[in-house]
Amino acid sequence: MDTEAVRSFVRAAELGQLRHAADELGVTQQAVSKRIAALERALDVRLFTRTARGVELTLDGQAFLWHARNIVADVDRAVAAIRRGSRALRIDVLGLRSAQAVVLHDYWRSHPEMELDVVTLKVDDPRLAVAAVQAGDVDASFRSVTDPATLPREVRMIHAFHSPLELVVGPRHPLAPARAVTPARLRGHRIWVPGIAPGSEWADFYEQLTAAFDLRVDATGPNFGNEVLLDILADSDDVATLVGSRDRYVWPAGHDLRRIPIVRPTLAYPLSLLLPRENPHPGLRAVVGHFATLAPLPEDTWLPSWATGPRGDDDRDTAHASRP
Structure with a gap:
């Protein structure tokens, strides 16, 4: 009809x-x-x-x-x-319990009038996230392309914020009593991060992290989800994992898991935002501006080589610009 x-x-x-x-x-x-x-x-x-x-x-x-x-x-x-501009701002995050989703939720709580659609593309290859932005399927994606020179002209990448890492261990782990740990104290301990996808940005991150601090990051085995990982940690006296400090995790009280900050230096995961170079969604400007209000990290923070400085290569207010 x-x-x-x-x-x-x-x-x-x-x-x-x-x-x-x-x-x-x-x-x-x-x-x-x-x-x-x-x-x-x-x-x-x-x-x-x-x-x-x-x-x-x-x-x-x-x-x-x-x-x-x-x-x-x-x-x-x-x-x-x-229709871009008239519909809700659609942003891709790695997971609904991830730091990106938590920060977006904090912003939305202060601006409940904003129409926001948080989605997860469920892709490991950042090129697929780039393609989704390029096609207009999402207005922005929390992904990093470790070689920005490979980005198509229609898509740009700006720094969003850095996510400090924490160590998660069960009550029987030797590091469980610590209030904070240094990267040096992590040497020799098994840090289990299952499901690191080859070619992903986090594969590059963990490769550089282990090389920089001589850490033992184990990516073996399938990823059965956070619940299974947390169950294993609760019963283990030798397995730990790394999570972002803003990542949201919930576990049974009986697990008695510990989230321990990593200091001297702080280890941080850099989070970037992919968005169209021209005519981005009008709602992005305020969201990107919110990132600047987040607490800064210590000066001695370690970042991978492909990460930008505290504000990234692009000024934050350029998220609404329409120029090449």
Whole structure:
């Protein structure tokens, strides 16, 4: 069914004249007449009778009008849902318990009037996230491309914020009593991070981290999810893992897990935001500005070689710019 024909029918019924409907829709009266005639043929009914004053609904037309209005309203809502700038700001995060989601939620709580759609693309290859931004499937993605030179011209990457790492251990682990640990104290301990995807940004991160501090990061075994990982940590006296300080984790009280800050230096994961180079969603500007309000990290923070400085290569206010 031609939705524009349905729209023409609705406006003609409400205004009582084809000419007025045509003026409002920005088409000729002949075009409106043809659309309605085609709709009548498709429905095999007469919707209007023509009078000297314009058009009047038939009984079938009256029965169809309520449904036709709903069709037009549904189409308008569907278009608005996907049109950049008029629909909700759609941002991809690595997970709904991740630091990115937590920071976005904190911002939304202070700005509940904002229409925000938080999604997870569930892809490991950052090139797929770039493609999603390029295609307009998402307005921005919390992903890092470790070689920015490979980004297509239509997509840019800006620094979002850094996520300090914490050590998570069970109550029987030798480091469980510590209030803080240094990277040096982690040497020799098994740090289990299952499911590190080859070619992902976090694979690059952990490769540099282990090389810099001579750590033992074990990525063996499938990733069965956070719940299974936390269950294993609770019962282990030799396995630990790393999480972001803002990542949200929930476990049974009996697990008695410990989240221990890593200091001297702080180890941080750099989080970047991929967004269109031109005409980004208007809502991005305020969200990116919120990142600047987050607490700064210590000066001795360690970052991988591909990470930018505290503010990144691009000024934060350029998230709304439309320039090459």
